[in-house]
Amino acid sequence: MIAFTQIQPIASTAPLNAGSMSKTTEELINLLLIQVERVQHCLQGIIISNQSSVRTGLQQADDALERLVNACQTVGFKGLSDIGLHVGNNIRLFQTPQHTFKTEQLTLLLDWLSHVHIYLPNFNDGQAQQGILKGLDNKQWAEPLSYELLNTLALQIASEIKSISEHTELLRIEKATDADISITLPSDVNQELLELLLQELPVLTQQFSEAIQRLQISGSEQDVMIAQRIAHTLKGSANTVGIKGIAVLTHHLEDILIACSKAQKTPSALANALLDASDCLESMSEALLGFTPPPENAKAVLQTILDWANRFDKGEWPNETIEAIETSPMPDTVGNDGEEPVATTALQPTMVRVAADKVENLFRLSGESITLNSQAQESIRVMKKQLQDMRLQFGLLKKLGDELEQLIDIKNLSGQAITATNPDFDNLEMDQYNELHTVSRRMAEAAVDAREIGLDINREMDKVNEVLEQQQNLVIEVQDVAMQTRLVSVSSIAPRLQRCLRQTCRLTGKQSDLFFTGENLLIDGDTLNAIIDPLLHILRNAIDHGIEHEADRLPVNKPRKGRIAIEFGREGNNLLVRCQDDGRGLDLVAIRAAAEKRGWLTPGQSVTTTELQRFILRPNFSTRDISTQTSGRGVGISTVLSQIKSLGGKLNMESEAGKGLMIELNIPLPLSLTHVLLVNVGQHRVTIANSGITQIHYIGEMSLITANNQEKLSLDGKTYEFLKLDKLLKFSRQSKHNGEYGAILLVQHDDKTTAVLVDSIIDTRDVVIKSLGHYLGKMQGFVGATIFGDGSVKPVIDLPALLRTTSHHDINNDDDEPETFETHDFKLPSVLIVDDSLSQRRSLEQLLEDAGYKVHTARDGIEAIELLAQIKPDLVLTDLEMPRMNGIELTAHIRAQYNEQRLPVMMVTSRTTLKHRQLAEKAGVDCYLTKPVPDEELIVKIQTLMEQAVNKQPAII
């Protein structure tokens, strides 16, 4: 038996190099020293001759050393942490049959630990730094360190002094503050990410709560891991959105759960604290959703969690029966001294999350109600007319009854009584009534009564009509409210556009500012989402092709930084977006060269400027020979045109050499209710929306004149081009209708007014506009269709749009352009994002899409593998910890399956330890990044990895 009494315990009494250390650093180093002593203690208990003692001692020492390594990593002693990992690896190797563990090895370990003990309080002392490396190249180690590695580590240790003192200031807090529990949303919150967080938050907090409840009952290790993973996800999501209260609480919860997982035990008192924390998380979630105020005990709960986390950091595992800690409420521990807890945020407006299709249905049903109401009103109108006719008939009936009565009276007077009742009186002395008299009188009275009843019915019908009108107004209001649920402020996309601008500027090395006008406009959310991609394309093109480098701008008296202005506005029922840059404008020479190269133009062929400009609208057109991150793939403005056309919109361009380019988008907004004219055109009856119609005239008010060999209509000294609606709609006109145009509509479109001839105007009314549906989409010239009271469907004509489609020089309807838009996506580099957090996934997806990548997403490794069977991304970007299959396992699978193709794998995680990094690298991860990763850095690294994969060079990042 060998006792190691000769090794002097340094213990916590070792003098600290306190002069240059903050109190926090001092405390931390003391904690690390305690952990060093624990490792020493495990080793000192080893009896070399006893195999069981060796095995147990080494295992315990390995566990204690691992905690020390983690603590060193956290504090910032990266060099020591790396050496500790190496020593730990040796301890594990000593336990294998291939290696022996004798006194020499034990001495090596204890010597190293004593050097660590000296180094920690004197980490800025060169000699102490050398000490922890001493003897690590000894051949007695199972795996001695090479000379090169020793040198590298020596350099690393020497360089980390500054980072240690800085890092220690960022360590775990001891006292919870109001700011730590704040759930106030940041002023620049990303609405989309917030929406996603609000969507997943109730689900995750509930799952966390369930896991903790199960943990309290069974103490299952699996539940600890589930809870830890959820806390990790919540932390990431809350950090992404900027909700500090949830991020801080889940951060410390995660640490506690990791500690429990490693120790494979959970103190019962901690389980109570965890339950309180899960309740608090649920309350925070409800408060964010606007259901309740923020939890009042949040600070107390966080303080309890902090206390536990700090105790675990110090390696204190309480004896549960003695050290059970009270959970909330804990007013004494939070420093409020009995004060009322301060609400950190005002109650959010109450919100209800409803599936979009339900709102759609509500919208549709309200439209149906309006249609049915119109139908009822129409019936009332008809009935009132019928009543009027009936009143006339009653009047006639009464008149006939009166005539009949008179005839009978005359007959009586003429002595032709039907029956003589009393011979003592003549006809003048007493009226003689018979059956005919009675019947005729009753008939006349019945006619009067029927007329009265008719009047009563008429009055009742007026009342019903009034009720129906009120109901109609109510339903219209309902539809309006339903419509408002779809309205979103344009400003909500501004941060995304600004980010795109910054990224593109960095990638191109140019400088530009982006300004918005009319960003407070509220428009339909679907339309707004649909214009994001086109706008991002326009922005990227503006910077890459339009805005010049600083060196080129200054000589032409332009400001150093470029200027891009996006203006949003409404024109009738259309959304108008103008994007103006102050760059060089379209490069017509380059466009011509590219067109000639593609065979669209022959050298020397004469073309107008407008025709040249139109080439950039052709699919796959690019003036660049080399494709870059931002352009040159031929997916520029033609894609924008394709997307705008799919919305039923229009695109216009105005370019001025050296001054810049203006791109104008004109997109129809979805309509709910509109006023229409019912007009006769030939034998057809059509419905025309009133938008764009400025005046209505009878044909007689205008005169036909001939000017410049063209027939025009003249009214009040103004002349108008005219078109016949039947021609516009390609209706065949029967000969009997020729020359019977009765009305003229003056229509404002494209900065001019055109007269449209129709046969007659029958009626005007408000109708509900319905979409033409999934298959027909947007038809040029129609705003949709409407269902009339009789159930018939009528398309509603949008005259300005219909007139635009007839324009010969309409760039949006160039039939010569080959329609090959669907091939665009294949040209984009693609990235597969694998992350279990919805908000993280969406955040990365948005970032990469905005940067010009095609993005696929998967929720975990299994889903990613399923997806990889169908798609071939250019890079996989994965999280580390995920349910079912984590990032390491996924990478290992990819390497086994796709090794030859060298599919680059990038891992972005909050795990900062060397151990995780080494594990990832071993599995085949090409680039391991720890959160937070700046957007630009991520994009640059993705680009580098992709380029390296193309060149088949090993990635070094």
Added chain:
Amino acid sequence: METAFNLTNITNTLLQDIAPAKAMIAALIGIRIGSMGFLIPREIYCEMLDKVPVNALPNVPPCLNGLLNFRGHLVPVFDLRVVLAEELPDNEAKKRKLCMIDRGDNAAAVWIDSFPELKDSFYLQPLKTLPPLPPLLKRFVTDGFELDGQVWLNVNYEDLFKALGQQQEVKA
């Protein structure tokens, strides 16, 4: 007033009534349009429509007959005979019926020559090569079968209707 019966429900009820030993291995709904037969998987909702007025649309190609109002939903009506480039004899025009395929936003109606039939995929003989078909239709035919001298086609209806709808959009 419209009358309608739900074809999918009727098919399912019919199949339940057949003794298990005799039950069709995989029943499909077959509709005849001109010289071609079209198969519709049983999972897709189908409904026969009778006396539902079809409202014409201006400026659209002849294969799009118009829109019908199906309980507040606008359903496009396609004439696949036009797509097949086959003439419709005058005496058959009045016999044609409307069959609505799918429901809600995905619903579209087609003119069919006679009542739908139930087909058992077990007896359908796969065709090695498809008969000559118009290019617009051919893109959406996934496979073809033969049964008693009649060709039956499996079609991706959603994509076909979308293409027919877009065709009108381009030409409008």
